[in-house]
Amino acid sequence: MADKSLEMVECGHRACGGCGPALAARLILKGAGERTIICAATGCMEVFSTPYPQTAWKVPWVHSLFQNSAAVASGIEASLKRQGRDEHVICICGDGATFDIGVLCISGAFERGHNITYICYDNEAYMNTGIQRSGATPFDASTTTSPAGKNSLGNSRPKKDMPQILAAHGAPYVATCSIAYPNDIIKKVERAVNIDGPCYIQIHTPCCTGWGFDGSKTIELGKLAIETGLWVNFEIVNGKLEKVKKVKRKPVEDYLKVQKRFAHLFKPSLNTTEIAKIQAIADANAEKYGIDLKI
Amino acid sequence: MALRIGCASAPGQARDNKTGSWRVFKPIFDHEKCTSCGMCQLICPEGCVLTDDGKFIPDYDFCKGCGLCAYECPAKAITMETEEK
Numbered sequence: 337m338a339d340k341s342l343e344m345v346e347c348g349h350r351a352c353g354g355c356g357p358a359l360a361a362r363l364i365l366k367g368a369g370e371r372t373i374i375c376a377a378t379g380c381m382e383v384f385s386t387p388y389p390q391t392a393w394k395v396p397w398v399h400s401l402f403q404n405s406a407a408v409a410s411g412i413e414a415s416l417k418r419q420g421r422d423e424h425v426i427c428i429c430g431d432g433a434t435f436d437i438g439v440l441c442i443s444g445a446f447e448r449g450h451n452i453t454y455i456c457y458d459n460e461a462y463m464n465t466g467i468q469r470s471g472a473t474p475f476d477a478s479t480t481t482s483p484a485g486k487n488s489l490g491n492s493r494p495k496k497d498m499p500q501i502l503a504a505h506g507a508p509y510v511a512t513c514s515i516a517y518p519n520d521i522i523k524k525v526e527r528a529v530n531i532d533g534p535c536y537i538q539i540h541t542p543c544c545t546g547w548g549f550d551g552s553k554t555i556e557l558g559k560l561a562i563e564t565g566l567w568v569n570f571e572i573v574n575g576k577l578e579k580v581k582k583v584k585r586k587p588v589e590d591y592l593k594v595q596k597r598f599a600h601l602f603k604p605s606l607n608t609t610e611i612a613k614i615q616a617i618a619d620a621n622a623e624k625y626g627i628d629l630k631i
Numbered sequence: 632m633a634l635r636i637g638c639a640s641a642p643g644q645a646r647d648n649k650t651g652s653w654r655v656f657k658p659i660f661d662h663e664k665c666t667s668c669g670m671c672q673l674i675c676p677e678g679c680v681l682t683d684d685g686k687f688i689p690d691y692d693f694c695k696g697c698g699l700c701a702y703e704c705p706a707k708a709i710t711m712e713t714e715e716k
Contacts, residue, residue, distance in 0.1 A: 346678075347646060349650075385645070390648050394642040551699065552698030555703055
């Protein structure tokens with residue numbers, strides 16, 4: 337059983353008040369335990385937790401580049417194996433490093449079958465450089481590189497389905513979770529690090545600065561994403577969908593209207609056409625994973 | 632300051648950075664209303680809610696005053712007050 341009182345991330349890091357990724361970092365290490373080595377790509381978490389020499393981490397932590405954390409982790413894992421050691425090797429990377437820049441190295445590590453756990457904290461854009469869109473940015477979200485305006489409704493492409501891409505690599509364990517359900521993260525991380533082979537976990541981590549909401553509502557936003565069907569918590573074990581969080585679904589407006597990145601869908605007038613498109617994405621998720629509670 | 636080889640640094644040195652100075656609103660914990668569920672400690676993004684003799688106490692050296700604990704507390708035992716500095 338994971339020790340929930342374990343604190344391997346120290347106070348004094350420079351994350352915004354109410355930061356989703358900072359909470360995720362604490363929860364990940366509660367699940368993984370203190371015998372863990374972390375490889376972290378460039379990203380918000382790297383920037384706020386390690387301005388030299390004030391690292392917040394109390395476990396070995398290696399910074400790679402944006403693109404190669406999975407390759408660095410592969411090397412560490414191979415070396416530990418050779419030395420007969422059994423520390424858990426995990427990557428903690430943002431969605432930019434995972435969905436866009438690091439895909440090559442992640443695919444390589446999963447194909448070679450290294451015993452690592454790759455964790456992506458998904459805040460749905462490049463937040464540390466000032467909210468640029470990534471492959472994880474949802475449809476119609478306004479970012480600094482997909483700004484909503486007269487000629488644009490925000491990000492024109494849907495979110496990439498990274499968990500399914502890695503499940504297709506034959507990964508023994510692929511899971512998604514959300515900081516809205518802290519115990520679920522601890523449980524899934526603990527399960528992943530104890531499975532032999534490359535595992536992938538994607539954590540939904542609302543970003544108050546990038547999405548435009550008050551820092552006290554970080555968890556509520558996570559819950560709304562799940563309750564509207566725009567985020568699905570599931571586990572895929574050996575290619576088979578094992579567990580899905582079922583909900584009584586709310587309309588997507590409930591989730592969209594509380595965030596500034598979707599404000600253009602409500603002002604100056606309600607854009608029902610675009611909201612219907614986003615509702616269709618939620619409906620498709622519900623259909624695909626069967627998240628609707630039958631009453 | 633001189634950089635060490637590989638920019639290695641000792642664990643947990645972020646403690647030198649007292650983020651409590653960022654705070655505008657201060658969480659006040661009401662121990663009478665508290666049911667000791669531990670939610671505030673589990674979800675604090677700073678990890679600065681400490682336990683002392685079974686009571687939950689925020690470490691004001693590091694609390695940034697985000698208000699997440701107050702918003703999520705099921706017993707509504709935490710209130711946010713504007714802080715005079």
